[in-house]
Amino acid sequence: MSRHGPAVLDAGQRHPVRFTLNGRTVSGEAEPRMLLHDFLRHVLGATGTHVGCEHGICGACTVQIDGAPARACLTLAVQADGAEIRTVEGLAPAADRLSVLQEAFRTHHGLQCGFCTPGILMTLDALLRERPDCGEAEVREALSGHLCRCTGYAPIVKAALAAAEALRETDHA
Amino acid sequence: MAPDVHARNGDEAGWVGKSVPRVEDAALLAGRGRFIDDLGTPPGTLHAAILRSPHAHATIERIATEAARAMPGVAAVLTGAELRDLASSLVVGVKAPVECWPMAIDRVRYVGEPVAVAVAADRYLAEDALDAIEVRYAPLPAVVAPRDALGDGAPLLHEGFPGNLASDRSFSYGDPDGAFASAPHRIGVAVEYPRSACTPIETYGVVAEYDPALDAYDVLANFQGPFSIHAVIARALRVPGNRLRLRTPPESGGSFGVKQGVFPYIVVIAVAARLAGRPVKWIEDRMEHLAGAVSATNRSTRLQAAVAEDGRILALDWDQIEDCGAHLRAPEPATLYRMHGNMTGAYAIRNVRIRNRVVVTNKLPTGLNRGFGGPQVYFPLERLISRIAATLGLDPLEVVRRNLVPADAFPYRTATGALLDSGDYAAALEAALRDGAHASLLARRAQARAEGRLYGIGYAAVVEPSVSNMGYITTVLTAAERRRAGPKNGAQATATITLDPGGAVSVHVASVPQGQGHRTVLAQVVADVFGLRPAEIRVITEMDTAKDAWSIASGNYSSRFAPAVAGAAQIAATRLRERLARIAAVQLNARPDELVFAAGKVFSPGNPGNAVAFSRLAATGHWAPATLPEDVEQPLRETAFWTPPQLGAPNDADEVNSSLCHGFIFDFCGVEVDRDTGAVRLDRYVTMHDCGRILHPGMVAGQVTGGFAHALGAALLEEQSYAPDGSLLTGTLADYLIPTAMEVPELVILHYETPSPFTPLGAKGVGEGNTMSTPVCIANAVADALGVAEIQLPLLPSRLSEALHGAESSPPRREARPPQAAPGERALFGSGRAEVDAAPEQLWAMLLDPDLLARVVPGAHNVQRMGETRFQAEVTLGIGPVRGRYRAEIALSDLDAPRSVTLSGSVDGALGFGRGRGRLRLEPVGPTRTVLTYDYEAAVGGKVASIGGRLLDGAARVIIGQFFASLAAQASGRRPSLWRRLLRLLRGRA
């Protein structure tokens, strides 16, 4: 089939996968069947992205692929080749500083066990960027792609709205 | 500058009671959490995958593992046979000759029960190996409902539990007979409380290693306690406790009780590591979790009350049948006995009769889940209050008020033995009504009803127990059995404070948090004792049974952290402070008891300028032990053990103080039910808590909202469903429905504080209460909205629709409909008809010819004749992208050549199994033309049932239809050209 384009990546063999992770080019090897979250966590060692259901419901593994929040568990590593990926490790502006959104989560007790939090942050980060004026209804709808068993969501909604407001103020200032 | 002598000195002005930012958060928010799957493993660590039973009940006839063992990368395969050689059964909490293995041995008893473990170089390869393991099951009849399990002729799960009854105890307190005989009213409720599970977002994880030289196991697991289970695991692994080192990772992604249930897997993975001779890691996946982790119990309850004219309850008569699933796993039947002291709830009821039966059924074994026994008790009790009000024509609030334990009665000993520590229930209730704007809610209901909308108000008053008595579970034994076994009681909490050579303070506890912020609260508590800032205190909560101070009561359960563990830390810190004060007193020439610890300094309030730095003082034990006053013990490290004296063993009258603390909750809510869809909308929810002293308001609010969300799920969405044949119907998160941010509204949280006199800090537990109060509060409101007496959780719109929409019109005139299975039942019925260009004889011959059959059976290859009318085949079946290989058996019976025949078939494969039976009739309508009619019943189960139950029936119909269509096509000498043709054949008929 190679006469029309790239070659088939054989099953059972590892193939190079390369993409941008939080602004840096990274690479590793993966079988075609390897899921993106396994590649991030166990090949690249980026364990901030968590795995909760591996069938696309819980949202714990949400990362940003080419700017949009997406489930790492519904993506093959080979599909991500050449993409731009952002994970929770890329949110903080510095190792000792949290982003506005992260800080709002801390202030408003938007997390307890913190396991679902990285995925939620990736969704909200994208939402606040795209819809700076978003209100509670939009926040809740975006959050409905995530399951949290600890918080009952109210503190997460508060944190998101507080972060949105803080970001708007920063923009005005 | 002189420090502020009054601030931060362990009194009200200190850190405790403030919502300080959590020390846990920065790492968790930046993706630097250290959960079990984030930690490195020893080089050479292998990965396990678990093969699980697709059957609810079956004998294992054969497990063939050779092919799996021979696969590249596969190191070992563990089955029940090896497990039996290397381990022992888990101990069972009742006296009965039964075994409880963490993996099936010879027989499976629930869908999801582990059958084999493959250990390979990575998880992908381990799952490949599972595909190569062949298991032959001989299915047995299954029993699912607890009352059915007790029925005559019910399938028996364990020989040692005759009639599936694991325990049957009756209790009587006061004079229930007299009360019932003389009471003017007898009012009762019947409740089937469903199963749900708290499903933390992080699943189970275990990394185990075995050292043959020491005959010792080293296990890292996200276990949550109670550490009484450590003894159970060690015993199962046949090692003394000191040869089972059990460690927990620094972070755990939620538990809500559930991670107690990892312990059978600790045994399995430890044995797998021993077998493989290498460390083995296993991270449970979500489908494993939903099928095989742990569930709360479902319970069938009949509750009767003897009631006076004014609504006062004179006696209760409880008849509870607890369903613990397929095995009675430690600490069950604790769910049933956790509430034993509190069976009268928030009410002063002196006469109580209880019958408690524990049954086993072909479902997932049960264990700890948030609320543990509370929801199952309060649902009937608070529904009863509502029924009493409806029956006697009283306001439900009046019935509550007339029965509450009076404020002057505390500490109040309940009829069944609990000692309610503190409270003013009536005052808390009135405060809730006032501050929660109850009057406006009544107005809202009146308004809604005037507009023709369905609006209801519900109430619930509950007592929330916390800090379990380690002896309550022995109430399941008779007094004589307890005497033989020796007394069990108390609730040892531990905490260790360490001072390092620079005077820095560390705290070690065995509290094993899963997100509850223990590190923050302990830093607050200890900072207050030493006059430091919380940021100066380092708190270590990962646990290591080989090095830490712990007891069987250690762990994170029964909401024991704030009342017990935080208190133990305060005691340990206070002891060290007393020593430091005596050392400082010499240096400062002051009395030890007048010294103040504040702002990092120690000084006498009269002379604050003459101070010693805390860090310098705290380092004394390291650098200058010889300078310590003679009778002062070393000030390096202090471990406090604290157990409350109020937690005694059950007495001979079976009275038991099952928990140390008893918070009070009063909830009320307003709901609206959509007339068209039956959807329940929570309009307003108010929850009033008396959880004693509040150590961290933000975290208390977090516990309440989190518990509320769990409860809302249990009320509206969540049920771990099993079909009558034991098939699991909620095998994915697309069917086990957890509330999202769209379903959980904000709630109003109120507090009424009466500190517990029994705990060091005055705190009580708070995390579980709403799982007890909220489901029934919502149910009471929905019952009020619909005006119905019977209400069943979860409140499915589909179910409410029946009450709402009355009898359905009959279908318009149309062809007779085939029988339909009852809701939830897996059986399918169908029928069809086709005209074929062939004589009946031709068709008949085909049915008996393996070669032709191979062409007719969808996806069949390698059809073999096993007897005159029996065939075996390999088949590949698929619908859309779903495709799997199965072993098929087909038999013909009741042959009436060439007119009719019964076809029975079964298929079995990795994706599931199916069995069906159909009667096929051939009727000539011309010399070479036959009308073929058939009707069938079929049942499908296994993996596909638990994943795609929503789609499965349709898929099975397509495949069955495909068979008959193909038969017709073959006979007509044509291949069916298009799916469309097949479906046209079947649609509207099947």
Place this chain on the structure above:
Amino acid sequence: MKPARFAYLRAATTEHALEALHQGGGEARVIAGGQSLVPMLTMRLARPALLVDIMHVAALSRTDDDGARITIGAAVRQRALETRDGLAQRQPLLAMALPWVGHMQTRSRGTVCGSIAHADPSAELPLVLVALGGQVHLLSRRRARRLAAEEFLTGMMVTARAEDELIEAVSVPAIRPGTGYAFREISRRHGDFAIAAFAAVADERGVRLAVGGVAAIPMARVLPTDQALGDALDAFAWDLDARDDLHASARYRRELVRRIGGDVALEALRDQQARAVKEAV
């Protein structure tokens, strides 16, 4: 939950993909957004030998609007269509239904054609395709053909697509003057598969109501708008041959068809009137 082994091909052109499907026989499957396929791989329900990734084929990534029809290429993600400028003006029903498809985190990857190819009886996009009388454009090395939605969707997760065929695109009529639309979905939670979903189109021929989640495929019927509506809905409800499942009884589904189906039909008529007023202005 890890997929069994498969090979992977990132197709560069449509021809490249068709060749792979041709050679792969039934063992090759197209992967587009993967939002339905990957969980089936992970659960080992689907075990193709080869996945043909079409997301890098530029020719398949286009949405064309020629004034009469909107044609959505196989590699167009749901989110791309949802956020397309003017979608609500060009085809309101699509704009109404897209926010109900999964969650924003799956719409960012999932494709419009992929959802239709998957043919889940409860999915929104097949329902909209049926309601609008859309077409599925199939392409293989052998032939190109277009099937009406009802011809394409043959059963629960079963379609008329041959194993070597690629869904090149789907197309729906653009908005026409004098037409009104309505959509509503009843599910247990937001983002869940529909217990019942309704899409209605009101035009000069009457109101056409399509129902998803009840029968094996979405079914549409033109309903009377007078007092005969109730009886017609009742007959439609029974004809859909609803089944019981874990989340809802057959009877409940019929009840929804009668009650909500009627509401949605009337809402489409109101929308038609409102648009007529606007058009007149």
